[in-house]
Amino acid sequence: MPDDAREPKAGPSHVAIIMDGNGRWAERRGQPRLFGHHAGAKRVREVVEACPDLGVDYLTIFAFSTENWKRTQREVAGLMSLFRTYIRREARGLRDHDVRVRFIGDRPGLDKKLQNLMDELEETTSTCQGTNLTIAMNYGGRDEVARATKRLAEDVAAGRLDPAAVNEETLPRYLDTCVLPDPDLVIRTSGEARISNFLLWQSAYAEYEFIETLWPDFTRDIFANLVKSYAGRERRYGGVKV
Structure with a gap:
C-alpha cells in the first residue's frame, strides 16, 4: 500500500x-x-463514560500513592472516607455502564472496610465487558516492582521458576497489572512534568501529555483532544522508519 494511502494511526487503547x-x-x-x-x-465518571466513544478500552487512574500517607492526618482520613463513599455510590452505575473495575497497589496497607468494598466492586463488575477501569490505590511503581521481584524470587527458591529463564518478559507476570496491556498514553494534569512513581515498568514506551488543566477542570473535550493528538504520533519503540 502506498504511504499516502495508509490508514490513519489508531488512538490509544490504554x-x-x-x-x-x-x-x-x-x-x-x-x-x-x-x-x-x-x-x-x-x-x-465523565472520563470513564467518554472512553467507549473515544475507542479507549483501558483506563487506569492514580487515586492514592504510597507517598500520599505523608499528607496531614485530616486529609488522608478524608480521602479514605471519600474512597469508601465513591465505591458505594458508583458501584451500580459502573456495572450498568458495563465497566469492569480492578484495583492495583498494596491493598493490605489499607483499612479492612475499604479493602472489603474494593473486593466487592471487583466481584460485582467481574463479568462486565466494556471499559476496563483500573484504580491505583496505595500504589507506587517502585513498591510494585519490589513486591513483584519478591514473588519471583520466592518462585525461584521453591523451584517453580528456572533462574536462567528470567528475562524482561518474566517480571511483568508478577506485576499488579499482569492482566493489562501497557499504557499507550499517560496524561498528567495540573502542569507538573513528572511521573511520580506511576507505572514505572509499564510506561517505558508510553507517550506522555503534561497539561496545565487542574483535574477538577478536566473535561470530556480535553480528553478527546488528547486522544486525537495521540493518533497523530509515530511510535517507533527504539527503531527507525524505513
Whole structure:
C-alpha cells in the first residue's frame, strides 16, 4: 500500500491518568483541599463514560500513592472516607455502564472496610465487558516492582521458576497489572512534568501529555483532544522508519 494511502494511526487503547491539582483547585476557591478531592471524584465518571466513544478500552487512574500517607492526618482520613463513599455510590452505575473495575497497589496497607468494598466492586463488575477501569490505590511503581521481584524470587527458591529463564518478559507476570496491556498514553494534569512513581515498568514506551488543566477542570473535550493528538504520533519503540 502506498504511504499516502495508509490508514490513519489508531488512538490509544490504554490511557493512564495522574489526576493532579485537586488541592490547588480548591485553594484557589478559598476551600479546603478535600473540597477539591470531592470535585475531582465527580470528574472521574465523565472520563470513564467518554472512553467507549473515544475507542479507549483501558483506563487506569492514580487515586492514592504510597507517598500520599505523608499528607496531614485530616486529609488522608478524608480521602479514605471519600474512597469508601465513591465505591458505594458508583458501584451500580459502573456495572450498568458495563465497566469492569480492578484495583492495583498494596491493598493490605489499607483499612479492612475499604479493602472489603474494593473486593466487592471487583466481584460485582467481574463479568462486565466494556471499559476496563483500573484504580491505583496505595500504589507506587517502585513498591510494585519490589513486591513483584519478591514473588519471583520466592518462585525461584521453591523451584517453580528456572533462574536462567528470567528475562524482561518474566517480571511483568508478577506485576499488579499482569492482566493489562501497557499504557499507550499517560496524561498528567495540573502542569507538573513528572511521573511520580506511576507505572514505572509499564510506561517505558508510553507517550506522555503534561497539561496545565487542574483535574477538577478536566473535561470530556480535553480528553478527546488528547486522544486525537495521540493518533497523530509515530511510535517507533527504539527503531527507525524505513
